[in-house]
Amino acid sequence: MPRRRLIQAVNDALFEEMERDPKVIVYGEDVELAIIGDMRGLHERFGPDRVRNTPISEATLTGMAVGLAAAGYRPVLHLMFSNFIYTGMDAIGNQMAKLRLMTGGQIKLPITVIASFGGGACNAAQHSDSAYPVLMNMGGIKVLVPTNSADAKGLLKSAIRDDNPCFFLEPSGRGGDMGMVPDEEYLLPIGEAALLTEGDQATVVAIGRMVKPALATARKLAERGIAVDVIDPRTLVPLDEARLLASVGKTGRLVIVDEARECCGAASQIAAVVAERGFPFLKGPIRRVTPGNVAMPYAANAEAHLLPDEGRITQAVLELVGQG
Amino acid sequence: MTANHAPTNQELLNLYRQMALIRGIEERLRDDNAAGKLPGGVHLYIGQEAVAAGVCAHLTDRDYITSTHRGHGHFLAKGGDPRAMMAEVWGKREGICHGMGGSMHVADVARGILGANGIVGAGLAIATGAALAAQLDGDGKVAVCFFGDGAAHQGVVMECMNIASVWRLPMLFLCENNRYSEFTPSSQITAGKLGDRARAAAIPATEVDGNDVSAVWRAAGDAIERARQGEGPSFVEAHTYRIQGHLEAEALFLQGQRYREQEEIDAWKEKCPLIVTRSQIIARGAGDESVLSKIDTEVAELVHDAAAFAEAGTPADVDLPAQLMFT
Numbered sequence: 001m002p003r004r005r006l007i008q009a010v011n012d013a014l015f016e017e018m019e020r021d022p023k024v025i026v027y028g029e030d031v032e033l034a035i036i037g038d039m040r041g042l043h044e045r046f047g048p049d050r051v052r053n054t055p056i057s058e059a060t061l062t063g064m065a066v067g068l069a070a071a072g073y074r075p076v077l078h079l080m081f082s083n084f085i086y087t088g089m090d091a092i093g094n095q096m097a098k099l100r101l102m103t104g105g106q107i108k109l110p111i112t113v114i115a116s117f118g119g120g121a122c123n124a125a126q127h128s129d130s131a132y133p134v135l136m137n138m139g140g141i142k143v144l145v146p147t148n149s150a151d152a153k154g155l156l157k158s159a160i161r162d163d164n165p166c167f168f169l170e171p172s173g174r175g176g177d178m179g180m181v182p183d184e185e186y187l188l189p190i191g192e193a194a195l196l197t198e199g200d201q202a203t204v205v206a207i208g209r210m211v212k213p214a215l216a217t218a219r220k221l222a223e224r225g226i227a228v229d230v231i232d233p234r235t236l237v238p239l240d241e242a243r244l245l246a247s248v249g250k251t252g253r254l255v256i257v258d259e260a261r262e263c264c265g266a267a268s269q270i271a272a273v274v275a276e277r278g279f280p281f282l283k284g285p286i287r288r289v290t291p292g293n294v295a296m297p298y299a300a301n302a303e304a305h306l307l308p309d310e311g312r313i314t315q316a317v318l319e320l321v322g323q324g
Numbered sequence: 325m326t327a328n329h330a331p332t333n334q335e336l337l338n339l340y341r342q343m344a345l346i347r348g349i350e351e352r353l354r355d356d357n358a359a360g361k362l363p364g365g366v367h368l369y370i371g372q373e374a375v376a377a378g379v380c381a382h383l384t385d386r387d388y389i390t391s392t393h394r395g396h397g398h399f400l401a402k403g404g405d406p407r408a409m410m411a412e413v414w415g416k417r418e419g420i421c422h423g424m425g426g427s428m429h430v431a432d433v434a435r436g437i438l439g440a441n442g443i444v445g446a447g448l449a450i451a452t453g454a455a456l457a458a459q460l461d462g463d464g465k466v467a468v469c470f471f472g473d474g475a476a477h478q479g480v481v482m483e484c485m486n487i488a489s490v491w492r493l494p495m496l497f498l499c500e501n502n503r504y505s506e507f508t509p510s511s512q513i514t515a516g517k518l519g520d521r522a523r524a525a526a527i528p529a530t531e532v533d534g535n536d537v538s539a540v541w542r543a544a545g546d547a548i549e550r551a552r553q554g555e556g557p558s559f560v561e562a563h564t565y566r567i568q569g570h571l572e573a574e575a576l577f578l579q580g581q582r583y584r585e586q587e588e589i590d591a592w593k594e595k596c597p598l599i600v601t602r603s604q605i606i607a608r609g610a611g612d613e614s615v616l617s618k619i620d621t622e623v624a625e626l627v628h629d630a631a632a633f634a635e636a637g638t639p640a641d642v643d644l645p646a647q648l649m650f651t
Contacts, residue, residue: 054487063453067451072457091450101649102431103421142650
């Protein structure tokens with residue numbers, strides 16, 4: 001099983017799916033140069049018809065994905081940063097999320113949109129959002145938030161083959177992380193959470209870039225005799241509710257770590273699902289560890305102050321288990 | 325193609341039939357709306373029929389169109405089924421979208437009708453994507469986006485014209501200037517000429533009398549042929565007039581206020597595209613009153629049949645929305 005950086009795994013998935021299906025095309029700003037690395041070599045291999053630079057016109061690029069898909073292609077649109085989802089929002093919110101329903105099921109929309117999300121790099125508020133809450137609320141969009149190389153490869157390949165609009169969100173600053181990726185053809189079903197560590201004291205659900213500090217926290221808590229489940233949902237729509245409820249059924253305590261803002265966010269949705277369907281299991285309040293409802297500042301210290309970290313996750317777990 | 329070519333006598337009769345069908349269906353919708361029979365609002369195309377008919381006469385099922393919130397005419401002219409469209413407006417299960425879309429969103433994807441659209445200007449980017457698909461397929465298909473003088477002010481129009489031009493996409497930007505942007509006269513909110521915006525993107529632009537179906541047919545035919553030959557996009561502005569209100573129930577919103585004068589509406593009624601076409605047919609000897617009246621009778625039967633089909637339809641399936649969110 002080879003070790004690949006997350007960004008290489010994304011690149012591998014694109015190569016494999018473009019080789020497999022000539023209807024897969026990639027477009028977006030600067031995809032030919034592949035400055036982020038996930039597009040590297042695609043233009044040379046597949047040429048300008050299937051890999052092409054576009055002008056900076058997000059409102060049009062998202063709408064074009066709908067037209068391309070309706071006309072039989074499987075477009076992969078690279079939007080760079082998840083904040084740019086807002087720039088392209090009409091076609092996302094009013095077209096790709098709704099046209100399948102509005103046409104009475106006539107249309108299939110095999111669209112994949114790639115963008116990186118999250119803070120931690122002093123990119124300031126317009127390049128640091130985790131824009132998935134707004135996508136989750138659209139209804140007709142699948143939302144994928146892989147956190148390691150194998151998941152990234154398996155989820156992207158599944159997304160490209162899926163007949164629905166899928167947003168594949170890469171964790172910002174994690175592209176260089178190494179991970180094992182299976183040798184063989186590897187597809188990960190969309191909608192399955194991963195249980196990363198096991199314990200019976202609490203359930204820690206960590207999304208995207210927050211998986212790393214959550215795992216580090218779990219290791220340190222284990223040294224103190226506090227064993228927790230760490231769950232990576234991997235996809236937010238559809239959400240693996242069964243996995244989450246099974247874990248809370250075992251532990252009775254839930255901490256959700258999310259880099260997105262809190263109001264109507266992924267953590268809030270997970271909390272609502274567990275409060276509604278897992279209430280009898282709960283031994284205490286559900287805790288959300290998030291930046292609150294604040295935009296990400298530029299200064300490194302101010303950003304670090306807002307982002308959930310090991311200290312805040314540890315504190316939340318300890319309070320729930322009565323040691324805080 | 326020469327600039328002077330014209331539809332044949334038979335083609336002109338076909339264009340008249342298409343326009344009469346659109347008019348008949350819409351007059352029926354107007355009446356059904358007034359009678360309180362329709363579940364939602366309708367935005368009628370009465371007065372603009374020559375544009376949809378003149379353009380779509382050059383298209384086949386393989387070509388793509390995107391349409392507007394005022395989209396019944398485009399749907400029918402592109403070959404959409406009057407029964408299925410009528411049932412859709414009535415919110416019935418037999419509707420083309422099973423009652424999930426309604427009047428503003430009629431679509432028949434198998435016929436290349438990628439949908440009327442409730443978002444003003446949204447069709448342009450969808451058509452641009454379809455045009456890229458057509459170019460990649462390389463088999464002579466084209467995409468036509470119908471949009472109005474109101475949509476012309478959406479920023480996405482400039483984005484799409486830029487991309488279509490720089491990639492030489494097989495595409496026609498068909499701006500139907502019906503002089504009103506909802507309840508606002510377009511003259512009040514429009515700087516310069518709309519065609520100049522296309523010219524700024526190096527797209528050839530022409531203006532045409534949108535109530536003269538032969539003129540629309542000629543201009544659209546030239547543009548579509550150019551697109552099929554790989555020579556890139558064109559822009560056509562068709563000057564026409566919206567006889568009905570922005571939407572049928574507008575009097576309820578206006579509460580006695582006026583945004584245009586009755587004299588203006590009456591003057592445009594005299595330039596009704598159906599009257600103009602009838603005159604052309606008779607002047608050219610393509611047909612006489614009896615030929616035209618036979619067409620009118622056949623169309624009236626189609627309209628009656630479509631309306632009866634819609635009225636007798638089954639209510640929409642309440643479980644369908646949840647099933648349709650994902651494939």
